[in-house]
Amino acid sequence: MRRARRALSGLDDDIRAHIERETQENIDRGLSPEEARRLALIRFGNVSLVHEDTRAVWARPWLDDLWSTTRIAARTWRRTPVLAIAIVVTLALGIGATTTAFTLAYSVLVQQLPFPNPDRLVWVTTYDSREAASPAAIGSNRLPQFADWQHHLTTFEQVGAWAGSAPDVFTVTGAGTPERVSGLRVTQQLLPMLGASPVIGRLFGIDEDKPRAAQTVVLSHGYWQRRFASRTDIVGESITIENVPHTVIGVLSPLFPLSGSLFAGAPIDMYLPLAVDGDDDIGGFMAVVGRLRPGVSAEQARGELASRQIALSVGKWEWMAVLRQQVTPLADLVTRNARSPVLLLLGGMGCVLLMTCVNLANLLLVRGSGRRREIQVRMALGASVGRVLAQMTVESALLVAVGGTAGIAIAVGAIGSLQRATWLSLPRIGELQLGWPAIATVGIICATMSVTFGSVALLHLRQRDLMDGLRPHPGITTDRRAVYVQRLALATQVAIVIVLAVAGGLLLRSLARLVDVDPGFNPHGALAIRVDPAGRVAPPARLQFFDQVLERVRAVPRVESAALTIHVPMGDRPSMGWDAIPEGREYNPTTDSAAGRIVSPEYFRTVGARILEGRDFDARDIRPHPFVMAINETFARRLRADGIDPLRARFRVLGNVRQVVAIVSDAKDRGLDDSARREVYIPIGQAPSFFQSYDLVVRADDPMALVSSIRAAIWNVDRNQALGTPVALEEYIGRTLMPRRLLTGVISAFAGIALLLAACGVYGVVGYRVSQQMREIAIRLALGAPRRHAIAAVLQDTMTCVGFGLAVGSVLAMATAPFIRTYLFGIEPRDAATFVTACTVVVGAALLAAYLPARRAPQVDPIAALRVE
Amino acid sequence: MSTRRDRDRVDLLQGTLDLLILRTLRLGPAHGHAIVKAIEYGSENVLLVEQGSLYPALHRLIKRGWITFEEGTSENNRRAKFYQLTAKGRKQLDLETSKWDTLARAVGRILRPASQE
Numbered sequence: 001m002r003r004a005r006r007a008l009s010g011l012d013d014d015i016r017a018h019i020e021r022e023t024q025e026n027i028d029r030g031l032s033p034e035e036a037r038r039l040a041l042i043r044f045g046n047v048s049l050v051h052e053d054t055r056a057v058w059a060r061p062w063l064d065d066l067w068s069t070t071r072i073a074a075r076t077w078r079r080t081p082v083l084a085i086a087i088v089v090t091l092a093l094g095i096g097a098t099t100t101a102f103t104l105a106y107s108v109l110v111q112q113l114p115f116p117n118p119d120r121l122v123w124v125t126t127y128d129s130r131e132a133a134s135p136a137a138i139g140s141n142r143l144p145q146f147a148d149w150q151h152h153l154t155t156f157e158q159v160g161a162w163a164g165s166a167p168d169v170f171t172v173t174g175a176g177t178p179e180r181v182s183g184l185r186v187t188q189q190l191l192p193m194l195g196a197s198p199v200i201g202r203l204f205g206i207d208e209d210k211p212r213a214a215q216t217v218v219l220s221h222g223y224w225q226r227r228f229a230s231r232t233d234i235v236g237e238s239i240t241i242e243n244v245p246h247t248v249i250g251v252l253s254p255l256f257p258l259s260g261s262l263f264a265g266a267p268i269d270m271y272l273p274l275a276v277d278g279d280d281d282i283g284g285f286m287a288v289v290g291r292l293r294p295g296v297s298a299e300q301a302r303g304e305l306a307s308r309q310i311a312l313s314v315g316k317w318e319w320m321a322v323l324r325q326q327v328t329p330l331a332d333l334v335t336r337n338a339r340s341p342v343l344l345l346l347g348g349m350g351c352v353l354l355m356t357c358v359n360l361a362n363l364l365l366v367r368g369s370g371r372r373r374e375i376q377v378r379m380a381l382g383a384s385v386g387r388v389l390a391q392m393t394v395e396s397a398l399l400v401a402v403g404g405t406a407g408i409a410i411a412v413g414a415i416g417s418l419q420r421a422t423w424l425s426l427p428r429i430g431e432l433q434l435g436w437p438a439i440a441t442v443g444i445i446c447a448t449m450s451v452t453f454g455s456v457a458l459l460h461l462r463q464r465d466l467m468d469g470l471r472p473h474p475g476i477t478t479d480r481r482a483v484y485v486q487r488l489a490l491a492t493q494v495a496i497v498i499v500l501a502v503a504g505g506l507l508l509r510s511l512a513r514l515v516d517v518d519p520g521f522n523p524h525g526a527l528a529i530r531v532d533p534a535g536r537v538a539p540p541a542r543l544q545f546f547d548q549v550l551e552r553v554r555a556v557p558r559v560e561s562a563a564l565t566i567h568v569p570m571g572d573r574p575s576m577g578w579d580a581i582p583e584g585r586e587y588n589p590t591t592d593s594a595a596g597r598i599v600s601p602e603y604f605r606t607v608g609a610r611i612l613e614g615r616d617f618d619a620r621d622i623r624p625h626p627f628v629m630a631i632n633e634t635f636a637r638r639l640r641a642d643g644i645d646p647l648r649a650r651f652r653v654l655g656n657v658r659q660v661v662a663i664v665s666d667a668k669d670r671g672l673d674d675s676a677r678r679e680v681y682i683p684i685g686q687a688p689s690f691f692q693s694y695d696l697v698v699r700a701d702d703p704m705a706l707v708s709s710i711r712a713a714i715w716n717v718d719r720n721q722a723l724g725t726p727v728a729l730e731e732y733i734g735r736t737l738m739p740r741r742l743l744t745g746v747i748s749a750f751a752g753i754a755l756l757l758a759a760c761g762v763y764g765v766v767g768y769r770v771s772q773q774m775r776e777i778a779i780r781l782a783l784g785a786p787r788r789h790a791i792a793a794v795l796q797d798t799m800t801c802v803g804f805g806l807a808v809g810s811v812l813a814m815a816t817a818p819f820i821r822t823y824l825f826g827i828e829p830r831d832a833a834t835f836v837t838a839c840t841v842v843v844g845a846a847l848l849a850a851y852l853p854a855r856r857a858p859q860v861d862p863i864a865a866l867r868v869e
Numbered sequence: 870m871s872t873r874r875d876r877d878r879v880d881l882l883q884g885t886l887d888l889l890i891l892r893t894l895r896l897g898p899a900h901g902h903a904i905v906k907a908i909e910y911g912s913e914n915v916l917l918v919e920q921g922s923l924y925p926a927l928h929r930l931i932k933r934g935w936i937t938f939e940e941g942t943s944e945n946n947r948r949a950k951f952y953q954l955t956a957k958g959r960k961q962l963d964l965e966t967s968k969w970d971t972l973a974r975a976v977g978r979i980l981r982p983a984s985q986e
Binding site (some may be wrong): 013 | 931
C-alpha cells in the first residue's frame, strides 16, 4: 500500500513532464509550439487512460470492491435501523444459545479429559459379588487392595488413589484464624499420573506416602494465592492441619484440572499424602484411578484384578474373598447422570437454531420485498445477477458478523456463569471453555447463513416482474409466494415457542413440586460420616466400639444427637433389598420384599424421622434378647388393610423372626420422586455380623463446623480409625436433583430465548409492514377512519398468523409432551393449566411486540405520505 | 485518441516492452521520456510504441521489484523520476534475454529452414 502510494505520487507531474519533453523535442525539430504539442499528445496516447491503467497496476480489485460494497451495505442498513437491530438481536441470541449448548455438550460428551493419555485412564471400583449389579461406586476400594495393586499389577502402567470418594474437609490452624479447607489425601503416584506439575517446590516423593513418614502437603495455586499471598518462600514452611504440623513441599500449577473435571468444580485447596501400608488393616475407602498399559483391554484388567483379589484374601483378609472389581473409563462415571439431559439440551438447541434461521429468513424476505424496485432498476441498468447476489450476501454477512460477534460474547458470558454455578454440580464443569470446535462450528453456521439469506432475498424476484418495479408507485408486495413464506415463517416460530414454553413450564412446575416433597426425614442440620472398623475390630467387639463412638460423639458440645445407620437415606448407597416374611408363612417373592436398613438407637430422632407408634430401639435390643424390628407407615397400612395389627406382627428378616415394636414415617431413599414401599429397620445389636461399616449421622445446628471435634471424639476411641468424607444430608438430596435442575434450567432458558426471538421477529415484521403500508394507512386516515382502525389493519394479518401458529404449536406440544414424562413429577404431560399459561404468555408477548411498532401507524401524516416521491 | 483496440495491440507486446525497458536501464538510470527515446532510436524507429503505455509498464516492473526509482533533477533542471535496475531486475533481464533468443532462433528456423549459417 505504501509502495503504491509512493510510486503513484506525482504521476500527474511525471506524465505532464513527459509530454512537455516530447513537445520540446518537436519544437527543436522545427515544429510550431501548437503543432509540437499536438503531435506529442498523439504520440503519448490517451492521458486519462494511461492514468487509469497505471493506477490499475497497483489496484487489488477484489479488495477495493469488497470495501466499497461493505460501505454501501452499511448505508443501506442505516435506512432501516429497526429491522437491522431486530436481525442483529436475533442472530446474537440464536448464535449465543447455540454456541453455549454446543460447548456444554462437547465438553461433557466428546472432549477428552484433560489428563495425559486420557483414553487409557480408568476407575477401579470394588463391589460385593453377592449383591445384585449396582452402579459402580467410586470410593469403594480398601487400603490392603491398593497396597497390593501398587506392586503386582501388570495390566496397569500405574495406579494412584485418593481417600474417600470426594475432597474432604480439613481444619488449618496456627497463623491467623482457623479455617476449613477442602483437601484430598492422595497417594504419591496420583498427581504425576494426572499430569500435575509444581510451579514451585515439588510433588510427593516415593517414600512420602508411607505410614509414619514426615507429614507433607502440596498446596493448590488458588489457596497459595489466597492464604499466603503467593509468597515464593513458602516451601519448607510448616502449616498445622488437623493439629498435625505439615511441611509445605510445593505449589501446584493453576492449570491442574482435577477439581474441575472429576469433582464438579468445587476447588481443592491442598493435597496431603495418603499413608499406604500393605500390612495395616485399616479399612478406609479409597477411589482408585489407573492407567492401563497400551493395548490392554478393560476385560483383561478385570481378570487380573480378580486373581489378585483371590490371592489377597487369605488369613485375616479372608472376608474379602467375595469382592470383585470393575474397570470403567474415567469419563463414564463422571458424566453418566448428565448424559441424557445434555442430549435433550442439544435437541433444544436445534429448536432455537431453527427458530433463528426462520426468523431471519422472514425478516430478510420482508425487507427484500421492499427493495424489489431497487433491485430491478439496478438489473435494468446492467448489473448481473451475480453482482446483485454478491451485494445481498455482503449485506447479510455484515449483519451476521455483528450479530455473530455479539452472540459469541453472550456465549462467553453464559459459559462464565455456568462455570461459577457450582451449585449445579455439572460434571466436568471446569473444562467448560469456548474452544476451537465451537468457534469453527459457529463460523460455518454464520457463513452458511450469510449466503443463504443473501439468496433468499432474491427469492421473489422474477424476470417478468421487471416492469412492475419500475413503475412509480410500487405499493406493498404483491408476490403471493413471498407473502406465503412470510406467514409460514411466523406461524412456525410461534409453534416452536409454544412447544418449548410448554415443556419449560411443565419442567419448572415438576421441579417446584419435587423440591417441596417431604423426604420423610429432616435433612437440614445433619451430616453423615462413614465409619469402618473392618479388620481393626473383630466382630464380637464391634458393638462395644460403636457404643463408645456414639457416646463420645454425643458428648461433643453442640451436638444434639448422633446415631448409626448402615446407609444414610438418599446417600451414595441405596437401602438394601431384604425379605420380610410373615411368621409361619412360606416365602412369597412378589409380596415379601422390602427395603431394609440397620440402625442404632436414637437413629430416628437424629435423622428427623417420626416414630408414629411404639418405641425406639434401645440398649435392650441386643442379642440374645428377643429380636425386634420397626416398619414404616406404608407397610403398616397394608397390614391393617389385611386386618393385621402391625404392633403384634412378627416377620422373619435376615434369618431371624422379629417382633414389630415401632411404626415410623416413610423415608425417601433414592430420590424425592421415590414411590412409597415397604421398609424395615433392625437394630444394630441384632444385625448379622458381616455388616461392618456404618454411616454416623450427627444432628447439630451447624454440623459441618463440628467436623473436627467429631473426628477427634472418634479418634479418642481408636486413634487410627479411618473415616469417610463428611457430607451434609442436604447435599445428598441436592445431588439427586442435579440432572433435573440442569434440564429444567436449560429448557426454560431455551424457551425464554425462543420467546424473545419470536417477539423480535414479530416486531421487525410489523414495523416494516407499517413503513410499507404508510400510503394505505395515510389514505384511510385522510378518508376519516379513526386512528385505531389504522392499527388494527396492520395487526390483523400478523395476529392471524400468530393464532395459526398457536393452534399448530398446541397440537405439537400435546404430541411431544409425553416424551418428557420421565422428567416430570406430580404433573401430567398434558396439564391444562400449563398449556393455558404458556399460550397466554406467548400471545401476550406477540401482541406487545406487534403493538409497539404499530403504535406509530396513526401518527403518519397523511399529506406527507401521499406526496409522490 | 486511442481506443480499446489499440490498447489490445499494445498488450500483446507487454512482455516485450518490459524486456526492452529493462535492457535500456541496464545502461544506467533514466527518466521515462529518455527510456522511450532510447527504445525508438535503438530500434531505428521500427518500434514505435505508444508512449503512454510506458508508465503502466514501469509501474508493473516496480511492483515486481525489478526496477526502482528516485526523485531527481533532469538535464534541463526539471524534477523527474529516475528509474534504475535492481539486482533482481538484472537477473530477470538475463533470463528474459536468453528466452527471447531461444524463441527467435526457433521461429527463424521454421521460417527459413535452409539457412543454417
